[in-house]
Amino acid sequence: xxxxxxxxxxxxxxxxxxxxxxxxxxxxxxxxxxxxxxxxxxxxxxxxxxxxxxxxxxxxxxxxxxxxxx
Numbered sequence: 001x002x003x004x005x006x007x008x009x010x011x012x013x014x015x016x017x018x019x020x021x022x023x024x025x026x027x028x029x030x031x032x033x034x035x036x037x038x039x040x041x042x043x044x045x046x047x048x049x050x051x052x053x054x055x056x057x058x059x060x061x062x063x064x065x066x067x068x069x070x
Contacts, residue, residue: 005065
């Protein structure tokens with residue numbers, strides 16, 4: 001497993017684990033990040049990453065992306 005922020009760009013990966021406190025996990029789930037779900041890392045822009053989740057593009061901070069293990 002590696003953090004989402006270290007995944008290859010434009011490659012679909014499966015979420016295996018989500019770390020952090022309950023509030024963060026709930027927030028990520030509301031955005032569409034669920035264990036077993038697939039995401040694609042679109043690009044890394046400094047401290048932010050752009051991720052494709054369920055036909056939507058979402059920008060999240062690199063610290064949040066490090067808590068999503070793929």
